[in-house]
Amino acid sequence: MSAPTRESRRILVVDDNSAIHQDFRKILTRSGEGSEELDAMESMLFGGDALPGSSTTRFELDFALGGEEGVRRVRDAVREGRPYALAFVDIRMPPGMDGVETTLHMWREEVDLQVVLCSAYSDYSWDELSRKLGTSERLLILRKPFDSIEVRQMAHALCEKWELLRASHRRMEDLERMVEERTRALAEANARLLHAQKLEALGRMSAGLAHEVNNPLSYILSNLRHVVRGLETLPCPVEGVRARDDLGEACRDAILGAERIARIVQDVRVFARVDEPPRELVDVRQVMELSISMAAEALRPGLRLVRDFHEVPPVWGSEHGLGQVFLNLIINAAHALAGREEPFIRLGLLRREDGRVAVEVQDNGCGIRAEHLGRLFEPFFTTKPVGTGTGLGLSICHGIVTRLGGDIAVDSTPGQGTTFRVLLPMASRPGA
Ligand SMILES: Nc1ncnc2c1ncn2[C@@H]1O[C@H](COP(=O)(O)OP(=O)(O)OP(=O)(O)O)[C@@H](O)[C@H]1O
Ligand SMILES: [Mg+2]
Numbered sequence: 001m002s003a004p005t006r007e008s009r010r011i012l013v014v015d016d017n018s019a020i021h022q023d024f025r026k027i028l029t030r031s032g033e034g035s036e037e038l039d040a041m042e043s044m045l046f047g048g049d050a051l052p053g054s055s056t057t058r059f060e061l062d063f064a065l066g067g068e069e070g071v072r073r074v075r076d077a078v079r080e081g082r083p084y085a086l087a088f089v090d091i092r093m094p095p096g097m098d099g100v101e102t103t104l105h106m107w108r109e110e111v112d113l114q115v116v117l118c119s120a121y122s123d124y125s126w127d128e129l130s131r132k133l134g135t136s137e138r139l140l141i142l143r144k145p146f147d148s149i150e151v152r153q154m155a156h157a158l159c160e161k162w163e164l165l166r167a168s169h170r171r172m173e174d175l176e177r178m179v180e181e182r183t184r185a186l187a188e189a190n191a192r193l194l195h196a197q198k199l200e201a202l203g204r205m206s207a208g209l210a211h212e213v214n215n216p217l218s219y220i221l222s223n224l225r226h227v228v229r230g231l232e233t234l235p236c237p238v239e240g241v242r243a244r245d246d247l248g249e250a251c252r253d254a255i256l257g258a259e260r261i262a263r264i265v266q267d268v269r270v271f272a273r274v275d276e277p278p279r280e281l282v283d284v285r286q287v288m289e290l291s292i293s294m295a296a297e298a299l300r301p302g303l304r305l306v307r308d309f310h311e312v313p314p315v316w317g318s319e320h321g322l323g324q325v326f327l328n329l330i331i332n333a334a335h336a337l338a339g340r341e342e343p344f345i346r347l348g349l350l351r352r353e354d355g356r357v358a359v360e361v362q363d364n365g366c367g368i369r370a371e372h373l374g375r376l377f378e379p380f381f382t383t384k385p386v387g388t389g390t391g392l393g394l395s396i397c398h399g400i401v402t403r404l405g406g407d408i409a410v411d412s413t414p415g416q417g418t419t420f421r422v423l424l425p426m427a428s429r430p431g432a
Pocket of ligand 2: 389393
């Protein structure tokens with residue numbers, strides 16, 4: 001709602017006597033008769049200084065012949081966004097609402113409205129008025145017959161007060177909005193911090209665990225491989241061959257299991273940033289080709305793989321890290337295509353208008369349920385059966401990409417397919 005400009009402040013006169021309307025017009029507008037006289041009196045009283053704002057302030061006067069009309073005008077003015085600053089209200093306006101009731105109704109329409117109640121005699125005692133209207137700083141009493149200077153003074157002072165009141169309300173609203181915004185920003189920062197702390201704690205724990213598991217695992221593996229080799233060359237009687245082959249089979253199974261543990265430990269180390277890859281200029285297309293060949297085992301025959309590659313500039317990152325990202329995304333896509341007729345994966349490489357390189361991995365697989373979308377990048381979130389997925393793939397991707405100053409996002413429609421989009425910043429050496 002905009003306030004009227006300082007040059008034109010709106011005043012409403014509510015009086016059942018139209019002669020009084022004329023009096024107010026004379027006193028408050030310069031055009032009225034005797035205004036020179038008033039100006040002269042003002043300058044005599046205030047030593048040549050005009051009343052605050054009197055030289056710039058023009059009053060815009062409206063008149064109402066009764067309380068009901070007055071209230072309606074106040075309501076309309078609020079609705080138009082040009083509220084009145086001040087109302088002079090006659091106390092006695094038979095047979096309609098009296099001034100006190102009118103004031104109460106007007107304040108319901110516009111709380112800041114300043115009111116001057118005009119009374120010829122003591123229609124109400126001050127106590128009675130206070131009881132009816134409450135002690136309000138918005139209210140003054142003016143005794144009839146009026147003193148013109150007093151009326152003008154009141155008009156100037158109360159309009160000024162109304163203006164200040166509105167300004168302070170607006171300032172309050174601005175402050176409240178600012179406080180709200182800051183509180184929201186703080187809450188978000190807090191949530192991010194909490195998330196980062198949780199991840200850091202998880203990272204530390206995982207790194208410790210990975211470290212502890214790694215050593216025993218490496219000698220379990222090397223010993224198992226040694227046993228398998230030994231068994232293969234062990235001379236044994238014919239009746240012992242079967243037992244030897246059984247043992248060999250058991251050891252090979254154990255090796256598969258141990259290798260799987262080793263892969264998980266390696267993932268956890270990456271997630272915990274134990275092995276921070278070095279930065280270098282990376283040819284994204286070349287890394288993508290490498291990831292495709294590494295994923296070959298997971299890409300079942302009959303799958304259509306489309307390369308939608310455009311010319312892209314090199315990015316500043318880690319070949320190993322990005323290779324892991326693409327591999328994870330391609331393998332996830334391949335898994336999502338299980339049982340799909342006409343499975344297809346589209347790999348996109350393009351340069352965006354903002355200069356970033358976009359890498360897209362799109363599949364026409366099972367898609368992702370809406371309630372899972374927000375959790376994909378959480379460590380250990382997986383929908384795959386126990387023993388199949390650790391749920392670390394995407395959180396590792398997220399970690400690698402964001403550490404390079406990039407972004408990773410997903411778009412998915414259940415039953416139709418999924419697109420992962422990795423945005424990588426253009427190559428510019430850190431600090432360059
Ligand atoms: N292309 C995709 N289509 C459908 N669902 C997907 C796709 N990619 C990821 N998901 C969902 O996101 C989950 C988390 O993926 P993420 O790669 O983090 O872990 P994972 O594949 O389950 O296990 P792993 O740690 O072995 O990668 C998956 O279990 C799957 O539900
Ligand atoms: Mg995965």
